[in-house]
Amino acid sequence: MNEDERNKNRMSNKVVNYVGFIDAPLNAKDLYPYNSKVGGSPVWMAQPPAKYSHIKCTECSGDMAFLMQLYAPLDHLPQFERSYYLFVCHKCNATRQGWKLIKSMERPRQGYNEYEEEEEEYDEDEEEEEEVQEKVVQNDTKNENGDDDDDWGVEDGDDWGLSGKTDNNNNNNNIDELLMKRDKMLKEEQAKKKEQKNNKQSTSTSSTSTTNTSSTETSPLEGFVTPSDPSNQYKECYVTIEEEVIKQQKMHGGGKGGKHGYVDDHSEMEEWSGESYEYVKDRAFSKFIKRINHYPEQVIRYGFGGEPLCMSQAGNQMFDVKTAYACKRCGKNKVFEFQVVSTIITQISHNKDVSSLDFSNLFALTCPNHCYDVGSDVHNDVIYVEELLLVEKSI
Numbered sequence: 001m002n003e004d005e006r007n008k009n010r011m012s013n014k015v016v017n018y019v020g021f022i023d024a025p026l027n028a029k030d031l032y033p034y035n036s037k038v039g040g041s042p043v044w045m046a047q048p049p050a051k052y053s054h055i056k057c058t059e060c061s062g063d064m065a066f067l068m069q070l071y072a073p074l075d076h077l078p079q080f081e082r083s084y085y086l087f088v089c090h091k092c093n094a095t096r097q098g099w100k101l102i103k104s105m106e107r108p109r110q111g112y113n114e115y116e117e118e119e120e121e122y123d124e125d126e127e128e129e130e131e132v133q134e135k136v137v138q139n140d141t142k143n144e145n146g147d148d149d150d151d152w153g154v155e156d157g158d159d160w161g162l163s164g165k166t167d168n169n170n171n172n173n174n175i176d177e178l179l180m181k182r183d184k185m186l187k188e189e190q191a192k193k194k195e196q197k198n199n200k201q202s203t204s205t206s207s208t209s210t211t212n213t214s215s216t217e218t219s220p221l222e223g224f225v226t227p228s229d230p231s232n233q234y235k236e237c238y239v240t241i242e243e244e245v246i247k248q249q250k251m252h253g254g255g256k257g258g259k260h261g262y263v264d265d266h267s268e269m270e271e272w273s274g275e276s277y278e279y280v281k282d283r284a285f286s287k288f289i290k291r292i293n294h295y296p297e298q299v300i301r302y303g304f305g306g307e308p309l310c311m312s313q314a315g316n317q318m319f320d321v322k323t324a325y326a327c328k329r330c331g332k333n334k335v336f337e338f339q340v341v342s343t344i345i346t347q348i349s350h351n352k353d354v355s356s357l358d359f360s361n362l363f364a365l366t367c368p369n370h371c372y373d374v375g376s377d378v379h380n381d382v383i384y385v386e387e388l389l390l391v392e393k394s395i
């Protein structure tokens, strides 16, 4: 592939945005680390370090409540599964100190994602981390050649008929596809459990082991829930995620616009019609409302490396000086990954009568190199990195 072709591919590699919604109450059988959900207890990938079994607010020392868990695997990072865990202190939630965002990563489990690339040692030094990056680039290249679109190495990927769904081979985060694979996996898992139960009728342990994670019967998707977890304060519900499709707005000037009444280029949405500008003084707020109105129930917006959607000019200013959020390890500017919208405040219910949360948006930023410290961030083969969460104050 020559340089031109490569650049062309890179340019077309657009960020796909996803929106997340709060769904039905969670079935207790579905307690997996690869689920997205609000409330309940965090389902960790393995028993976490002691400091995460009872998280206290650094500001007031009060118990923090677990707000949500977001499963966020990335196509360009097939060597890791990723989930986020978000905690809040009710007293201090208006400031950054009142929140804790923990990113967790682990190697894909056997029997779940059969990603069979060379097994690398966890003990990698800085140089080897760079090697991982190189490998990512190699994978990209492979995709661009059209050899193999299946970074996740799931053999029957085509059976889902999804490979033709994407009209190019760029590395968008195809969450839909991943969710389907996961759902299939969960179904198989449940069927297997049922079978086991029928066969044995004795060991009726719950699907999520609370103590014995090293059991030989551990399922490939099993997680860890801290017993008597004080952060369990919100009603537990599924979070469903879908791709954000922006319907074409009323045409101004007429003529151009999506062929089918849709635009897939978000930059078009950034444009401002003179009309709106006349009516609305606060540009940021109006832009926010317009975008949210496409999916008014959304509580999460996801787009790795995409744009945060702020509600206010003050919010936008948080992203003005990007160097302020450089990764301590590699020095790269952190990138936007997802935001929690204030619409969540009225859609979640706390099991006590606490004062409601008070913010406009929460923005999760992460290092584009996915850095972590081999010495201090790995526990039971799982990586834990506390990520930056910016709080846009309510207006």
Ligand SMILES: [Zn+2]
Pocket (backbone or CB within 6 Å): 057, 058, 059, 060, 061, 062, 089, 090, 091, 092, 098
């Ligand atoms: Zn606090």
Ligand SMILES: [Zn+2]
Pocket (backbone or CB within 6 Å): 327, 328, 329, 330, 331, 332, 367, 368, 369, 370, 371
């Ligand atoms: Zn970094």
